[in-house]
Amino acid sequence: xxxxxxxxxxxxxxxxxxxxxxxxxxxxxxxxxxxxxxxxxxxxxxxxxxxxxxxxxxxxxxxxxxxxxxxxxxxxxxxxxxxxxxxxxxxxxxxxxxxxxxxxxxxxxxxxxxxxxxxxxxxxxxxxxxxxxxxxxxxxxxxxxxxxxxxxxxxxxxxxxxxxxxxxxxxxxxxxxxxxxxxxxxxxxxxxxxxxxxxxxxxxxxxxxxxxxxxxxxxxxxxxxxxxxxxxxxxxxxxxxxxxxxxxxxxxxxxxxxxxxxxxxxxxxxxxxxxxxxxxxxxxxxxxxxxxxxxxxxx
Amino acid sequence: xxxxxxxxxxxxxxxxxxxxxxxxxxxxxxxxxxxxxxxxxxxxxxxxxxxxxxxxxxxxxxxxxxxxxxxxxxxxxxxxxxxxxxxxxxxxxxxxxxxxxxxxxxxxxxxxxxxxxxxxxxxxxxxxxxxxxxxxxxxxxxxxxxxxxxxxxxxxx
Numbered sequence: 174x175x176x177x178x179x180x181x182x183x184x185x186x187x188x189x190x191x192x193x194x195x196x197x198x199x200x201x202x203x204x205x206x207x208x209x210x211x212x213x214x215x216x217x218x219x220x221x222x223x224x225x226x227x228x229x230x231x232x233x234x235x236x237x238x239x240x241x242x243x244x245x246x247x248x249x250x251x252x253x254x255x256x257x258x259x260x261x262x263x264x265x266x267x268x269x270x271x272x273x274x275x276x277x278x279x280x281x282x283x284x285x286x287x288x289x290x291x292x293x294x295x296x297x298x299x300x301x302x303x304x305x306x307x308x309x310x311x312x313x314x315x316x317x318x319x320x321x322x323x324x325x326x327x328x329x330x331x332x333x334x335x336x337x338x339x340x341x342x343x344x345x346x347x348x349x350x351x352x353x354x355x356x357x358x359x360x361x362x363x364x365x366x367x368x369x370x371x372x373x374x375x376x377x378x379x380x381x382x383x384x385x386x387x388x389x390x391x392x393x394x395x396x397x398x399x400x401x402x403x404x405x406x407x408x409x410x411x412x413x414x415x416x417x418x419x420x421x422x423x424x425x426x427x428x429x430x431x432x433x434x435x436x437x438x439x440x441x442x443x444x445x446x447x448x449x450x451x452x453x454x455x456x457x458x459x460x461x462x463x464x465x466x467x468x469x470x471x472x
Numbered sequence: 473x474x475x476x477x478x479x480x481x482x483x484x485x486x487x488x489x490x491x492x493x494x495x496x497x498x499x500x501x502x503x504x505x506x507x508x509x510x511x512x513x514x515x516x517x518x519x520x521x522x523x524x525x526x527x528x529x530x531x532x533x534x535x536x537x538x539x540x541x542x543x544x545x546x547x548x549x550x551x552x553x554x555x556x557x558x559x560x561x562x563x564x565x566x567x568x569x570x571x572x573x574x575x576x577x578x579x580x581x582x583x584x585x586x587x588x589x590x591x592x593x594x595x596x597x598x599x600x601x602x603x604x605x606x607x608x609x610x611x612x613x614x615x616x617x618x619x620x621x622x623x624x625x626x627x628x629x
Contacts (some may be wrong), residue, residue, distance in 0.1 A: 186521070191550070196545065201543075
Protein backbone atom coordinates (compact mmCIF):
# COMPACT_ATOMS: atom_id res chain seq x y z
CA UNK A 174 0.00 0.00 0.00
CA UNK A 175 2.82 2.32 0.93
CA UNK A 176 4.67 1.47 -2.27
CA UNK A 177 1.49 2.02 -4.28
CA UNK A 178 1.09 5.48 -2.83
CA UNK A 179 4.79 6.31 -3.31
CA UNK A 180 4.69 5.23 -6.97
CA UNK A 181 1.58 7.28 -7.65
CA UNK A 182 2.52 10.23 -5.55
CA UNK A 183 2.35 12.80 -8.34
CA UNK A 184 -1.00 11.73 -9.87
CA UNK A 185 -2.49 11.62 -6.38
CA UNK A 186 -1.06 15.06 -5.64
CA UNK A 187 -2.53 16.33 -8.91
CA UNK A 188 -5.92 14.87 -8.06
CA UNK A 189 -5.84 16.36 -4.59
CA UNK A 190 -4.89 19.77 -5.98
CA UNK A 191 -7.53 19.67 -8.70
CA UNK A 192 -10.19 18.46 -6.30
CA UNK A 193 -9.30 21.13 -3.78
CA UNK A 194 -9.44 23.82 -6.42
CA UNK A 195 -12.78 22.57 -7.72
CA UNK A 196 -14.18 22.56 -4.20
CA UNK A 197 -12.76 26.05 -3.61
CA UNK A 198 -14.36 27.37 -6.77
CA UNK A 199 -17.65 25.59 -6.14
CA UNK A 200 -17.92 27.11 -2.70
CA UNK A 201 -17.29 30.58 -4.12
CA UNK A 202 -19.82 30.12 -6.91
CA UNK A 203 -22.48 28.85 -4.48
CA UNK A 204 -22.02 31.62 -1.94
CA UNK A 205 -21.59 34.33 -4.58
CA UNK A 206 -19.03 35.97 -2.35
CA UNK A 207 -15.57 35.53 -0.98
CA UNK A 208 -15.99 32.60 1.36
CA UNK A 209 -13.89 31.14 4.12
CA UNK A 210 -11.39 29.42 1.79
CA UNK A 211 -10.68 32.64 -0.04
CA UNK A 212 -10.55 34.54 3.24
CA UNK A 213 -8.06 32.04 4.62
CA UNK A 214 -6.00 32.17 1.48
CA UNK A 215 -6.19 35.93 1.52
CA UNK A 216 -4.98 35.96 5.10
CA UNK A 217 -2.13 33.61 4.27
CA UNK A 218 -1.26 35.43 1.08
CA UNK A 219 -1.92 38.85 2.52
CA UNK A 220 1.68 39.81 3.31
CA UNK A 221 2.89 38.59 -0.08
CA UNK A 222 0.00 40.24 -1.87
CA UNK A 223 0.59 43.49 -0.07
CA UNK A 224 4.25 43.35 -0.94
CA UNK A 225 3.50 42.48 -4.54
CA UNK A 226 0.83 45.12 -4.68
CA UNK A 227 3.16 47.71 -3.21
CA UNK A 228 5.85 46.78 -5.70
CA UNK A 229 3.46 46.75 -8.64
CA UNK A 230 1.85 50.00 -7.50
CA UNK A 231 5.18 51.71 -7.11
CA UNK A 232 6.45 50.36 -10.42
CA UNK A 233 3.19 51.27 -12.13
CA UNK A 234 3.21 54.65 -10.41
CA UNK A 235 6.82 55.29 -11.44
CA UNK A 236 6.02 54.22 -14.97
CA UNK A 237 2.92 56.37 -15.04
CA UNK A 238 4.89 59.33 -13.68
CA UNK A 239 7.58 58.73 -16.26
CA UNK A 240 5.02 58.61 -19.05
CA UNK A 241 3.29 61.72 -17.66
CA UNK A 242 6.64 63.48 -17.35
CA UNK A 243 7.54 62.66 -20.91
CA UNK A 244 4.10 63.80 -22.02
CA UNK A 245 4.39 66.95 -19.92
CA UNK A 246 7.75 67.78 -21.42
CA UNK A 247 6.42 67.32 -24.92
CA UNK A 248 3.30 69.28 -24.07
CA UNK A 249 5.40 72.07 -22.57
CA UNK A 250 7.55 72.27 -25.69
CA UNK A 251 4.46 72.23 -27.86
CA UNK A 252 2.74 74.88 -25.74
CA UNK A 253 5.82 77.08 -25.76
CA UNK A 254 5.90 76.85 -29.52
CA UNK A 255 2.21 77.70 -29.66
CA UNK A 256 2.77 80.59 -27.25
CA UNK A 257 5.50 82.03 -29.46
CA UNK A 258 3.27 81.72 -32.52
CA UNK A 259 0.34 83.27 -30.66
CA UNK A 260 2.53 86.13 -29.46
CA UNK A 261 3.60 86.80 -33.03
CA UNK A 262 -0.01 86.53 -34.13
CA UNK A 263 -1.01 88.89 -31.34
CA UNK A 264 1.63 91.38 -32.40
CA UNK A 265 0.39 91.19 -35.97
CA UNK A 266 -3.21 91.66 -34.84
CA UNK A 267 -2.25 94.59 -32.62
CA UNK A 268 -0.36 96.12 -35.53
CA UNK A 269 -3.37 95.56 -37.79
CA UNK A 270 -5.68 97.08 -35.19
CA UNK A 271 -3.54 100.18 -34.90
CA UNK A 272 -3.24 100.47 -38.66
CA UNK A 273 -6.99 100.05 -38.94
CA UNK A 274 -7.49 102.83 -36.42
CA UNK A 275 -5.11 105.16 -38.28
CA UNK A 276 -6.70 104.37 -41.63
CA UNK A 277 -10.18 104.98 -40.20
CA UNK A 278 -9.06 108.41 -39.00
CA UNK A 279 -7.55 109.07 -42.40
CA UNK A 280 -10.80 107.96 -44.06
CA UNK A 281 -12.80 110.33 -41.89
CA UNK A 282 -10.42 113.12 -42.92
CA UNK A 283 -10.79 112.14 -46.54
CA UNK A 284 -14.56 112.37 -46.31
CA UNK A 285 -14.35 115.69 -44.50
CA UNK A 286 -12.01 117.28 -47.03
CA UNK A 287 -14.35 116.97 -50.00
CA UNK A 288 -11.30 116.85 -52.24
CA UNK A 289 -10.36 113.80 -54.22
CA UNK A 290 -7.49 112.14 -52.45
CA UNK A 291 -5.22 109.14 -52.67
CA UNK A 292 -4.04 107.27 -49.57
CA UNK A 293 -0.37 106.38 -49.54
CA UNK A 294 2.01 104.55 -47.29
CA UNK A 295 5.28 106.07 -46.19
CA UNK A 296 8.04 103.86 -47.54
CA UNK A 297 11.04 105.99 -46.70
CA UNK A 298 12.00 109.17 -44.95
CA UNK A 299 14.78 111.64 -44.56
CA UNK A 300 13.87 113.57 -41.46
CA UNK A 301 17.22 113.63 -39.75
CA UNK A 302 19.51 115.31 -42.24
CA UNK A 303 19.35 118.73 -43.79
CA UNK A 304 16.34 117.95 -45.89
CA UNK A 305 13.02 116.89 -44.52
CA UNK A 306 11.36 114.58 -47.01
CA UNK A 307 9.30 111.42 -47.16
CA UNK A 308 8.90 108.81 -49.84
CA UNK A 309 5.41 107.39 -50.43
CA UNK A 310 4.28 104.45 -52.53
CA UNK A 311 2.12 106.38 -54.98
CA UNK A 312 3.29 107.95 -58.19
CA UNK A 313 2.24 109.11 -61.60
CA UNK A 314 0.06 106.05 -62.19
CA UNK A 315 -2.18 107.24 -59.32
CA UNK A 316 -2.52 110.68 -60.85
CA UNK A 317 -0.06 112.26 -58.46
CA UNK A 318 1.46 115.51 -59.66
CA UNK A 319 4.04 117.86 -58.34
CA UNK A 320 2.94 120.30 -55.62
CA UNK A 321 -0.11 118.33 -54.59
CA UNK A 322 -0.71 118.80 -50.85
CA UNK A 323 -0.12 115.91 -48.52
CA UNK A 324 -2.03 115.67 -45.24
CA UNK A 325 -2.54 113.36 -42.32
CA UNK A 326 -5.22 113.20 -39.66
CA UNK A 327 -3.18 115.50 -37.41
CA UNK A 328 -2.56 118.20 -39.99
CA UNK A 329 -0.69 118.99 -43.15
CA UNK A 330 2.47 117.06 -43.92
CA UNK A 331 3.90 118.84 -46.92
CA UNK A 332 3.64 118.83 -50.67
CA UNK A 333 4.68 116.52 -53.48
CA UNK A 334 8.16 117.55 -54.53
CA UNK A 335 8.84 115.08 -57.29
CA UNK A 336 6.95 112.15 -58.80
CA UNK A 337 7.97 109.03 -60.62
CA UNK A 338 6.03 105.84 -61.43
CA UNK A 339 5.10 104.20 -58.13
CA UNK A 340 6.91 106.69 -55.94
CA UNK A 341 6.57 110.29 -54.83
CA UNK A 342 8.88 112.44 -52.76
CA UNK A 343 7.15 114.68 -50.23
CA UNK A 344 8.73 117.88 -49.01
CA UNK A 345 7.75 118.29 -45.35
CA UNK A 346 6.69 121.63 -43.98
CA UNK A 347 9.75 121.50 -41.71
CA UNK A 348 12.13 121.36 -44.67
CA UNK A 349 14.29 124.43 -44.68
CA UNK A 350 13.16 125.21 -48.22
CA UNK A 351 9.43 124.85 -47.50
CA UNK A 352 6.96 127.66 -46.95
CA UNK A 353 3.27 127.59 -46.07
CA UNK A 354 0.78 130.42 -45.93
CA UNK A 355 -0.92 130.22 -42.55
CA UNK A 356 -3.32 132.11 -40.38
CA UNK A 357 -3.54 132.22 -36.60
CA UNK A 358 -6.87 130.56 -35.95
CA UNK A 359 -7.76 132.62 -32.88
CA UNK A 360 -6.88 136.13 -34.14
CA UNK A 361 -6.84 135.62 -37.96
CA UNK A 362 -3.35 137.13 -38.21
CA UNK A 363 -1.65 135.95 -41.41
CA UNK A 364 1.94 134.86 -41.75
CA UNK A 365 4.32 132.55 -43.56
CA UNK A 366 5.45 129.34 -41.91
CA UNK A 367 8.98 128.42 -42.98
CA UNK A 368 10.71 125.14 -42.26
CA UNK A 369 13.45 125.42 -39.70
CA UNK A 370 14.96 121.97 -40.11
CA UNK A 371 14.92 120.23 -36.78
CA UNK A 372 11.22 119.29 -36.68
CA UNK A 373 10.38 122.93 -36.13
CA UNK A 374 9.11 125.86 -38.17
CA UNK A 375 9.32 129.60 -37.78
CA UNK A 376 6.39 131.92 -38.25
CA UNK A 377 7.55 134.90 -40.26
CA UNK A 378 6.18 138.35 -41.03
CA UNK A 379 4.36 138.76 -37.72
CA UNK A 380 4.51 142.33 -36.52
CA UNK A 381 4.99 143.42 -32.95
CA UNK A 382 1.38 144.60 -32.69
CA UNK A 383 -0.07 141.32 -33.94
CA UNK A 384 -1.85 139.19 -31.37
CA UNK A 385 -0.04 135.87 -31.33
CA UNK A 386 0.43 133.80 -28.18
CA UNK A 387 1.96 130.53 -27.25
CA UNK A 388 -0.16 127.43 -28.18
CA UNK A 389 -2.20 129.35 -30.75
CA UNK A 390 -3.21 127.02 -33.57
CA UNK A 391 -1.96 127.87 -37.05
CA UNK A 392 -4.12 126.73 -39.95
CA UNK A 393 -3.62 127.00 -43.67
CA UNK A 394 -4.87 130.22 -45.20
CA UNK A 395 -5.09 128.86 -48.75
CA UNK A 396 -3.20 131.84 -50.11
CA UNK A 397 -0.21 129.78 -51.25
CA UNK A 398 -2.34 128.05 -53.85
CA UNK A 399 -1.27 124.61 -52.66
CA UNK A 400 -2.97 123.75 -49.38
CA UNK A 401 -6.74 124.03 -48.98
CA UNK A 402 -7.83 126.61 -46.45
CA UNK A 403 -8.45 125.69 -42.82
CA UNK A 404 -6.18 122.67 -42.31
CA UNK A 405 -4.27 122.49 -39.03
CA UNK A 406 -0.57 123.05 -39.48
CA UNK A 407 1.23 123.79 -36.23
CA UNK A 408 1.01 125.30 -32.78
CA UNK A 409 2.83 128.42 -31.76
CA UNK A 410 5.82 127.65 -29.55
CA UNK A 411 8.14 130.35 -28.28
CA UNK A 412 7.29 133.98 -29.00
CA UNK A 413 10.16 136.48 -28.62
CA UNK A 414 11.53 139.70 -30.08
CA UNK A 415 8.90 141.97 -28.54
CA UNK A 416 11.26 144.97 -28.87
CA UNK A 417 11.67 144.57 -32.61
CA UNK A 418 9.46 145.36 -35.55
CA UNK A 419 8.93 141.73 -36.47
CA UNK A 420 8.49 139.06 -33.89
CA UNK A 421 10.53 135.89 -33.74
CA UNK A 422 8.11 132.96 -33.38
CA UNK A 423 8.72 129.20 -33.46
CA UNK A 424 5.98 126.73 -34.28
CA UNK A 425 5.69 123.03 -33.62
CA UNK A 426 4.03 121.01 -36.41
CA UNK A 427 0.93 119.09 -35.43
CA UNK A 428 2.19 116.05 -37.29
CA UNK A 429 4.85 113.84 -35.74
CA UNK A 430 6.84 113.08 -38.87
CA UNK A 431 8.90 110.40 -37.18
CA UNK A 432 5.81 108.26 -36.58
CA UNK A 433 3.99 108.94 -39.79
CA UNK A 434 2.96 105.79 -41.68
CA UNK A 435 -0.01 106.72 -43.85
CA UNK A 436 -0.85 109.99 -45.57
CA UNK A 437 -3.45 111.37 -47.94
CA UNK A 438 -2.37 113.07 -51.16
CA UNK A 439 -5.00 115.59 -52.21
CA UNK A 440 -5.45 115.46 -55.94
CA UNK A 441 -6.10 119.10 -56.49
CA UNK A 442 -6.37 119.83 -60.16
CA UNK A 443 -6.27 123.58 -59.76
CA UNK A 444 -2.62 123.75 -58.76
CA UNK A 445 -0.61 125.65 -61.32
CA UNK A 446 2.56 123.75 -62.08
CA UNK A 447 4.25 125.40 -65.01
CA UNK A 448 7.59 123.82 -65.58
CA UNK A 449 10.39 126.20 -64.79
CA UNK A 450 8.06 128.93 -63.51
CA UNK A 451 7.59 129.62 -59.80
CA UNK A 452 4.05 129.18 -58.57
CA UNK A 453 2.42 130.97 -55.68
CA UNK A 454 3.87 128.62 -53.16
CA UNK A 455 7.32 129.01 -54.49
CA UNK A 456 6.93 132.74 -54.27
CA UNK A 457 6.25 132.23 -50.57
CA UNK A 458 9.50 130.41 -50.00
CA UNK A 459 9.48 127.14 -51.89
CA UNK A 460 11.12 127.54 -55.26
CA UNK A 461 10.68 124.46 -57.50
CA UNK A 462 13.58 125.59 -59.62
CA UNK A 463 15.90 125.08 -56.71
CA UNK A 464 17.59 121.72 -56.19
CA UNK A 465 15.69 119.05 -54.25
CA UNK A 466 15.77 119.49 -50.46
CA UNK A 467 18.13 116.60 -49.93
CA UNK A 468 20.52 118.12 -52.47
CA UNK A 469 20.90 121.37 -50.57
CA UNK A 470 24.27 122.08 -49.05
CA UNK A 471 24.40 122.21 -45.25
CA UNK A 472 23.80 125.55 -43.64
CA UNK B 473 17.37 25.85 -1.22
CA UNK B 474 18.82 28.36 -3.65
CA UNK B 475 16.99 26.77 -6.56
CA UNK B 476 13.71 26.84 -4.59
CA UNK B 477 14.22 30.51 -3.84
CA UNK B 478 14.98 31.18 -7.48
CA UNK B 479 11.85 29.27 -8.42
CA UNK B 480 9.66 31.27 -6.03
CA UNK B 481 11.27 34.55 -7.09
CA UNK B 482 10.67 33.75 -10.73
CA UNK B 483 7.03 32.90 -10.03
CA UNK B 484 6.49 36.02 -7.96
CA UNK B 485 8.34 38.19 -10.48
CA UNK B 486 6.32 36.85 -13.40
CA UNK B 487 3.01 37.51 -11.63
CA UNK B 488 4.10 41.03 -10.67
CA UNK B 489 5.40 41.76 -14.16
CA UNK B 490 2.20 40.44 -15.71
CA UNK B 491 0.16 42.68 -13.43
CA UNK B 492 2.31 45.77 -14.00
CA UNK B 493 2.70 45.35 -17.75
CA UNK B 494 -1.01 44.60 -18.13
CA UNK B 495 -1.63 48.01 -16.57
CA UNK B 496 0.72 49.73 -19.01
CA UNK B 497 -0.12 47.76 -22.20
CA UNK B 498 -3.43 45.97 -21.58
CA UNK B 499 -3.98 44.97 -25.21
CA UNK B 500 -0.52 43.52 -25.70
CA UNK B 501 -0.38 41.71 -22.37
CA UNK B 502 -3.77 40.08 -23.01
CA UNK B 503 -1.91 37.80 -25.42
CA UNK B 504 1.04 36.96 -23.17
CA UNK B 505 0.92 34.88 -19.98
CA UNK B 506 4.25 35.30 -18.18
CA UNK B 507 3.44 33.10 -15.12
CA UNK B 508 2.48 30.28 -17.50
CA UNK B 509 5.86 30.62 -19.23
CA UNK B 510 7.66 30.27 -15.88
CA UNK B 511 5.54 27.23 -15.00
CA UNK B 512 6.31 25.67 -18.39
CA UNK B 513 10.01 26.30 -17.94
CA UNK B 514 9.99 24.50 -14.59
CA UNK B 515 7.84 21.73 -16.05
CA UNK B 516 10.38 21.16 -18.81
CA UNK B 517 13.46 21.41 -16.59
CA UNK B 518 12.34 20.25 -13.13
CA UNK B 519 9.55 17.81 -13.80
CA UNK B 520 5.80 17.61 -13.13
CA UNK B 521 5.92 18.01 -9.33
CA UNK B 522 7.60 21.41 -9.38
CA UNK B 523 5.43 22.55 -12.28
CA UNK B 524 2.27 21.42 -10.48
CA UNK B 525 3.09 23.26 -7.26
CA UNK B 526 4.51 26.26 -9.13
CA UNK B 527 1.39 26.49 -11.27
CA UNK B 528 -0.80 26.24 -8.18
CA UNK B 529 1.08 29.01 -6.34
CA UNK B 530 1.41 31.33 -9.34
CA UNK B 531 -2.20 30.76 -10.34
CA UNK B 532 -3.55 31.49 -6.88
CA UNK B 533 -1.51 34.65 -6.66
CA UNK B 534 -2.66 35.71 -10.11
CA UNK B 535 -6.29 35.02 -9.16
CA UNK B 536 -5.97 37.11 -6.02
CA UNK B 537 -4.26 39.96 -7.89
CA UNK B 538 -6.54 39.90 -10.91
CA UNK B 539 -9.75 39.35 -8.97
CA UNK B 540 -10.76 36.32 -11.04
CA UNK B 541 -12.51 33.30 -9.55
CA UNK B 542 -10.05 32.07 -6.95
CA UNK B 543 -8.58 28.82 -8.24
CA UNK B 544 -9.28 29.36 -11.93
CA UNK B 545 -5.74 30.32 -12.97
CA UNK B 546 -4.35 27.96 -10.33
CA UNK B 547 -6.24 25.01 -11.83
CA UNK B 548 -5.26 25.71 -15.43
CA UNK B 549 -1.61 26.40 -14.63
CA UNK B 550 -1.23 23.47 -12.24
CA UNK B 551 -2.77 21.06 -14.76
CA UNK B 552 -0.84 22.42 -17.76
CA UNK B 553 2.40 22.48 -15.73
CA UNK B 554 1.88 18.89 -14.67
CA UNK B 555 1.15 17.71 -18.23
CA UNK B 556 4.16 19.51 -19.66
CA UNK B 557 6.31 18.11 -16.84
CA UNK B 558 5.10 14.61 -17.67
CA UNK B 559 5.88 15.22 -21.34
CA UNK B 560 9.31 16.45 -20.36
CA UNK B 561 9.98 13.12 -18.67
CA UNK B 562 9.08 11.15 -21.78
CA UNK B 563 10.04 13.46 -24.66
CA UNK B 564 13.11 15.52 -25.40
CA UNK B 565 11.87 19.11 -25.08
CA UNK B 566 15.35 20.66 -25.11
CA UNK B 567 15.45 21.45 -28.86
CA UNK B 568 13.71 24.58 -29.99
CA UNK B 569 11.02 23.12 -32.24
CA UNK B 570 9.34 20.73 -29.79
CA UNK B 571 9.64 23.39 -27.13
CA UNK B 572 7.82 25.92 -29.32
CA UNK B 573 5.09 23.40 -30.09
CA UNK B 574 4.66 22.56 -26.40
CA UNK B 575 4.45 26.22 -25.42
CA UNK B 576 1.88 26.90 -28.18
CA UNK B 577 -0.21 23.92 -27.13
CA UNK B 578 0.06 24.87 -23.46
CA UNK B 579 -1.10 28.44 -24.16
CA UNK B 580 -4.23 27.20 -25.95
CA UNK B 581 -4.84 24.43 -23.42
CA UNK B 582 -4.59 26.85 -20.52
CA UNK B 583 -7.24 29.12 -22.01
CA UNK B 584 -9.41 26.15 -22.87
CA UNK B 585 -9.20 24.83 -19.31
CA UNK B 586 -10.18 28.22 -17.92
CA UNK B 587 -13.21 28.43 -20.22
CA UNK B 588 -14.15 24.84 -19.54
CA UNK B 589 -13.91 25.33 -15.78
CA UNK B 590 -16.07 28.44 -15.94
CA UNK B 591 -18.59 26.51 -18.03
CA UNK B 592 -18.62 23.65 -15.52
CA UNK B 593 -19.07 26.12 -12.66
CA UNK B 594 -21.99 27.68 -14.48
CA UNK B 595 -20.34 31.10 -14.54
CA UNK B 596 -21.12 33.48 -17.38
CA UNK B 597 -18.13 34.35 -19.50
CA UNK B 598 -17.36 35.90 -22.86
CA UNK B 599 -16.33 33.02 -25.15
CA UNK B 600 -12.89 33.58 -26.60
CA UNK B 601 -12.79 33.92 -30.36
CA UNK B 602 -10.49 31.87 -32.54
CA UNK B 603 -8.44 34.92 -33.60
CA UNK B 604 -7.96 35.82 -29.94
CA UNK B 605 -6.86 32.27 -29.11
CA UNK B 606 -4.44 32.28 -32.04
CA UNK B 607 -3.03 35.65 -31.02
CA UNK B 608 -2.70 34.47 -27.41
CA UNK B 609 -0.97 31.33 -28.62
CA UNK B 610 1.36 33.35 -30.81
CA UNK B 611 2.11 35.97 -28.11
CA UNK B 612 2.83 33.43 -25.37
CA UNK B 613 4.74 31.27 -27.84
CA UNK B 614 7.06 34.09 -28.94
CA UNK B 615 7.56 35.43 -25.40
CA UNK B 616 7.95 31.89 -24.03
CA UNK B 617 10.50 30.84 -26.63
CA UNK B 618 12.58 33.96 -26.01
CA UNK B 619 12.32 33.82 -22.21
CA UNK B 620 12.87 30.08 -21.82
CA UNK B 621 15.83 30.31 -24.19
CA UNK B 622 17.21 33.11 -22.03
CA UNK B 623 16.52 31.16 -18.79
CA UNK B 624 18.31 28.10 -20.14
CA UNK B 625 21.36 30.16 -21.05
CA UNK B 626 21.41 31.80 -17.60
CA UNK B 627 20.61 28.72 -15.54
CA UNK B 628 23.59 26.86 -13.92
CA UNK B 629 24.34 23.70 -15.88
